[in-house]
Amino acid sequence: MLLSQWSQWISNECSKISECRWHIPLTADCKVDIAFLMDGSWSIGKRRFKIQKDFLMEVSQVLSVGMAGPMMGIIQYGDDPVTEFSLRQFSSSKDLKLAIDKIVQKGGLSNVGKALSYINKHYFSDSNGNRGGAPNVAVILVDGWPTDKVEEASRLARESGINIFFVTIEGPDDNEKQNVVEPNFVDKAVCRTSGFFSLPVASWFALRKAVQPLVKRVCDTDRLVCSKTCLNANDIAFVIDGSSSVGTGNFRTVLQFVANVTREFEISDTDTRVGAVQYTYEQRLEFAFGQHNTKADVLNAVKRISYWSGGTSTGAAITYAAAQLFSKSKPNKRKIMIVITDGRSYDDVRAPALAVHRQGVIAYSIGIAWAAQDELEYIATDPDRDHSFFVDEFDNLYKYVPKIINNICQEFNSQPRN
Structure with a gap:
């Protein structure tokens, strides 16, 4: 079978099986410790919370979680952050997917700054599964905008060596911008304003398209040097x-x-x-x-x-x-x-x-x-x-x-x- 025919066959077969494309890891040799901060605030609603869980399940499959590769944990934030599971709790994508599906929305405000302080102080520890030699990554999903300030908390987290990514969905429109506690919060929170550490998504229904671009970025270990390089440390x-x-x-x-x-x-x-x-x-x-x-x-x-x-x-x-x-x-x-x-x-x-x-x-x-x-x-x-x-x-x-x-x-x- 020619290579072109093989590629076409794969494409045809995968179109029949919705999860076929996730069986092959998107990025090889991706050894990172990743914490996802999922938005559990009431503003997100039950339907969008379910979309968020589906997104995280797909991410877990693409990452191909395991001790030799990426480890993934989840914190849900609202009024206060809560650890859903630690980095070391699940060592396979299959188990991780089942655990994500069982997460229940906590509700409350959207206190992103408090959640960032929480992961900085408590999450990336040896007891929680942090491997030391693997880069620490925090991916924050935000529906709309935070209800507290994020700049100081993110600065302290970056100084601890945590690479912070923001995935923002349906940001404030012109009428809502007056309600934003900290304007340009993403630019203030991420390492640099180059666009690498921020991923804006126009709507919740487009979130699935962000899976592969996000995984490629968090697995790009050459660029995961947000706070610790010879030039900025x-x-x-x-x-x-x-x-x-x-x-x-x-x-x-x-x-x-x-x-x-x-x-x-x-x-x-x-x-x-x-x-x-x-x-x-x-x-x-x-x-x-x-x-x-x-x-x-x-x-x-x-x-x-x-x-x-x-x-x-x-x-x-x-x-x-x-x-x-x-x-x-x-x-x-x-x-x-x-x-x-x-x-x-x-x-x-x-x-x-x-x-x-x-x-x-x-x-x-x-x-x-x-x-x-x-x-x-x-x-x-x-x-x-x-x-x-x-x-x-x-x-x-x-x-x-x-x-x-x-x-x-x-x-x-x-x-x-x-």
């Missing part, structure tokens, strides 16, 4: 030598280097945050983590840093950065310190560097011209070859931007996800 502190030996022109070159490194990261309050300290004998906090929450604002803040001039106390600057910046670092962020200096320090760098290393700070040292090689190695996290760099002239700083970014990403990618 950091608190980065630049510790900048402003001593007299640097000079005004070279100092502007250093700031350009800082800007070039910063440009490579995704900057926001929930992504990478940047702070900066300038030092001579003394230290000055130029701006703190979270003070500027867009890339443009951070770059403008870097541009506004004024040259100080004075001595060189690098050890004290490292201690100062730890106190002023890393003491306020978020617990789930990678702490990265980039020290840029052009000379030997007047104070000891070993003890301050060792102290920040013990705090989990990944330290990079960038030495220029008269910088002391031994001090650069003391400052840098081991191995030195990956974290310590030397250039003979300020104008050559730019050459190390891709190397630093590459090392940061390689180090990140070598660690287990979640």
Whole structure:
């Protein structure tokens, strides 16, 4: 039988059997832990609640649930969220389908924000079946709009590494928009506004068409890096030598280097945050983590840093950065310190560097011209070859931007996800 004839036969046979197409998994090698938050509010009505259950049953069949692949759990939300079943409760699509069919509508309001807080605090735990190495995904189905705010709850969930998808059905029309508690709630809740993490559906009767597009997205593990990638999971502190030996022109070159490194990261309050300290004998906090929450604002803040001039106390600057910046670092962020200096320090760098290393700070040292090689190695996290760099002239700083970014990403990618 020719391939074209075989394809036609399959098509004909599957048209006779409504569930035939679900027998073959849509996506191979899909190992994700997925929580579906189904809308149980009274506004949805019994008929649409049944359509929602049918949708989840079809999703469970397409996913081909099992310990070697995707695991699926369901929370129903209304006034309060309730776990219908955990990730580990069902290890086959057949059992899962039967369980979904038995779910009873709880009623109440549509408190999506409360449901997001619930899954963040309680759902993706080891005891609930979370596998650790598999990406965590939460898919929220919303009829109309939430009756509470979702932005803060979703931000905290994303910072915990949960990839949030929204499937919105029959959103508010122009007359109803005045009733929406949080306008543009989807854009505020999902990782980015690229459209990947949101799936609007025009009507409940079109919901079934969203099954395959949704499964393809939640199984695209290369893109399930909403909160944890090498470019958006950091608190980065630049510790900048402003001593007299640097000079005004070279100092502007250093700031350009800082800007070039910063440009490579995704900057926001929930992504990478940047702070900066300038030092001579003394230290000055130029701006703190979270003070500027867009890339443009951070770059403008870097541009506004004024040259100080004075001595060189690098050890004290490292201690100062730890106190002023890393003491306020978020617990789930990678702490990265980039020290840029052009000379030997007047104070000891070993003890301050060792102290920040013990705090989990990944330290990079960038030495220029008269910088002391031994001090650069003391400052840098081991191995030195990956974290310590030397250039003979300020104008050559730019050459190390891709190397630093590459090392940061390689180090990140070598660690287990979640």
